[in-house]
Amino acid sequence: MTGTESTDGPQGLTGNLTHYGDPGFAAYLRRSFTKSMGYGEDALSRPTIGIATSESGFNNCHRQMPELVAAIERGVMLAGGLPVAFPTISLGEPFLHPTSMKFRNLMAMDVEEMVRAQPVDSVVLVGGCDKTVPAQLMGAFSVDKPAVQVVTGPMMTGSYHGERLGACTDCRRFWGRYRAGEITEPQITAVEGNLATTSGTCAVMGTASTMACIAEALGMSLPGTAAIPNVHADRLRAGEASGALATQLARVAVRPSEIVTKDSVVNALRVLLAIGGSTNAVIHLTAMARRLGLGFTAEELNGLSDTTPVLVDLKPSGEHYMEDFHRAGGVPAVFRELGDLMNLDCATVAGTTWRDVLADTDPWRDERVVRPVATPVSVVGGIVSLSGNLAPGGAILKRSAADESLFESEGRAVVFDSLQDLADRIDSPDLDVRADDVLVLRNAGPVAEAMPEAGYIPIPKVLAEQGVKDMVRISDARMSGTAYGTIVLHIAPEAAVGGPLALVRDGDRIRMSVRQRSLELLVSDEELDRRREEWQPPACGDERGYSRLYRDHVLQADEGCDFDFCLPTTTKG
Structure with missing residues (x-):
């Protein structure tokens, strides 16, 4: 010892x-x-x-x-x-x-x-x-x-109709199928009872x-x-x-x-x-x-x-x-x-x-589960950090659970201003959205909403019914570790404190390059400055107690979302 x-x-x-x-x-x-x-x-x-x-x-x-x-x-x-x-x-x-x-x-x-x-x-x-x-x-x-x-x-794990199930990646897979109309209400209820046994x-x-x-x-x-x-x-x-x-x-x-x-x-x-x-x-x-x-x-x-x-x-x-x-x-x-x-x-x-x-440990391992370095699941790590004019403080992509064909992409922004806006419109048959668009969720970061796992933005119903399984989605929220998809998360600074995400508008072009580690809003600096002058922070409620303490002292995602007063006075690097 x-x-x-x-x-x-x-x-x-x-x-x-x-x-x-x-x-x-x-x-x-x-x-x-x-x-x-x-x-x-x-x-x-x-x-x-x-x-x-x-x-x-x-x-x-x-x-x-x-x-x-x-x-x-x-x-x-x-x-x-x-x-x-x-x-x-x-x-x-x-x-x-x-x-x-x-x-x-x-x-x-x-x-x-x-x-x-x-x-x-x-x-x-x-x-x-x-x-x-x-x-x-x-x-x-x-x-x-x-x-x-x-x-x-x-x-x-549990099982359903001979298929092995485990919370909660399979939860999301079956829910996606249910939203797309591929399985029925009785089937999703049966799955629900076998995911976590x-x-x-x-x-x-x-x-x-x-x-x-x-x-x-x-x-x-x-x-x-x-x-x-x-x-x-x-x-x-x-x-x-x-x-x-x-x-x-x-x-x-x-x-x-x-x-x-x-x-x-x-x-x-x-x-x-x-x-x-x-x-x-x-x-x-x-x-x-x-x-x-x-x-x-x-x-x-x-x-x-x-x-x-x-x-x-x-x-x-x-x-x-x-x-x-x-x-x-x-x-x-x-x-x-x-x-x-x-x-x-x-x-x-x-x-x-x-x-x-x-x-002192048995060197045997099951190479189907823990692969040899020579034949990995992926030659590079599962997570990468992106930055750019849309994420000056950085953002995170779980590339091991994403669609590599979308890693170098540019698309039209479809913006949701809040969690409620997302809930109200994501399944609307009138939503103007295409598979090559970029879904944007903002005002879901640490200060705005305590950073929920809402970054796993569902595929809009009009696209899910067409068979679309993935598309680029970006937000200042988080997503569950059990989730998957081409989803950029933890954008910092968040929209609620005036981060560039607050300035995105429907129809803006957004370019993501995993190769270059970049996330860019293709709008001129002059136009962004004009929008920034017009921007107003979202109103917050009459908070007290822990909610007020949290909002006043929580740090951004790139600083771990800790409280500023809980940190030591020096950093070792």
Whole structure:
């Protein structure tokens, strides 16, 4: 184990005493109230291991969390610690209005402040659903107390009429067929009941699984645990081992800032690109890294993307599912196949380097799922950053899930001014739209709408009924990691703060070049200046509480959509 032995050792329940002006009284009172919960003297003398749980009746991904927490508690006790579980808010992706992204920073603050305030010597972070893992790690990185991330794991697949199904790439595929009139109401209802048949996160490489892989690649989870299915016994064994590890971390101080370095972040980016991971991960990893004073640029991302092949053949960039990825070798198999592209001397929370991990890991892998470098899914990485006069702060395209024939294209803008405008007109039979147009959605960014997953603009019904499956779509919103299509996202600055997207009009020409990494509005600077003088910011409602805090302090997508007041004062680069 790296790190240094704590000079004072674990403080247990005597740490972080409540202020009464008398520390002795504070300790005496705490012991008294702890004994009221049935703890004996032996328990009170042990290192205290906090277990930050995020169970909720509004979070299907976390349904089996009580069993996982029990396994973690067992691991803590077997290692001689005192496990104390405590709740934080939970972010169930399909259950939050207007979008779970609005509350990621709130959960990060919750985790940070509870880990900082309560008497814990180390903490196990238990999450899974899309925003929960980045929120937990953002909070843990800021407080910089020894921590281990445990994810709930992906669900297993279901089936319909002999076809294997998994949420939520298949959700979107069938919904597209339903919108196009290819399947009936009874059929879509039957599919609905077979897409998500077990507990756990989405069965594909969506945001939840991507962030689990990134947590492992950063070194914050036990190696080999990101892809274990939620219902697999190995998931409980991973929880037990993580609880034991957290107890060890309480005795030997190893903080996240000693594990997560610039090289670790580069490793995580390589893994993101190689697995064909979620575009959301760019925002989350940016926010997480910046909490430790680290960062990466769009140029660095593109440089890594051009030299990192997509190796994992998994939906939405391939054909397989997360349970297949687990059986194929998981994240260690990706590290092994990327070889010299990875920094294998980076540390993991287990006290080993990645070089040690690979030396102790079975080298076999299923090459149908984790491809050899010589025969990848794609010779270049899954995500690329674009910029230009339409996106001065950058934009993101998931090229591994897009139509390559559209990568070099120019089209006429068809503009939707808001989410409501999109909902009102996208299926109108009178919508003036052609397959070679560029659909534009604006005022859906961080400030305007808390950046929902609305960037997956549906194909207009008049085109869907003609058999059109994809077209260029651009927005300042996000899209689900389970989604696919030629969709440019995260345009920064967003329209609501006066970004160039606010100036686009119907009929303008927009040119996208993936080869040149550019997104250009083909309108003269003089005309754009004239439009900018006429532009008025969208009106905002009478907000209070967290909504007002969010709107006043959220940063743009290229800065991770974090709060400005949550960042350290210096950045390491």
